[in-house]
């Protein structure tokens with residue numbers, strides 16, 4: 001019995017209480033040290049796209065996709081979910097919540113965007129404009145181009161309808 005107590009007390013100096021061994025390590029808290037700061041121009045942002053202003057996107061961004069029926073259908077679904085509440089299903093700027101906005105959503109069919117490059121519409125979606133929200137995180141680049149092509153198809157349909165009406 002004494003022997004047992006001796007063994008116990010001899011080891012106690014370095015191991016008792018053994019139940020807190022896990023506390024003794026160096027405490028490393030998540031993010032207690034700042035993450036590595038990336039040198040300029042090395043960290044991809046916006047899903048691999050370079051940071052660009054709307055002006056830069058208008059000039060530089062080129063639509064890499066084709067207006068296939070699949071892409072247009074996808075663009076239509078995205079447009080109806082995300083854009084139609086403000087811009088309206090036909091993109092005339094007359095969506096159901098348009099009246100709540102201080103500055104009304106633009107008419108995308110007859111407005112300035114019809115005469116501007118694809119990159120302008122793409123940039124408007126990616127960065128938002130004034131009261132229009134940014135769809136930077138909410139849509140992938142592919143999805144944004146699908147919406148651009150769908151908006152173009154509405155503009156073409158609008159132009160065709162205007163021509164017929166003028167006859």
Ligand code: HEC
Pocket residue numbers: 079082083084085086087101103104105106107108111112113120121124125129130131132133135147151
């Ligand atoms: C919360 C309402 C709202 C939603 C949702 C919205 N927009 Fe807008 N949008 C606006 C407003 C308001 C403007 C006008 C901004 C201004 O005053 O320049 C605008 C402007 C634009 C313009 C520029 C038009 C021009 O003539 O300069 C484009 C293109 C556009 N929106 C496309 C879209 C697309 C595509 C979506 C969906 C992905 C979308 N918007 C979703 C409110 C909205």
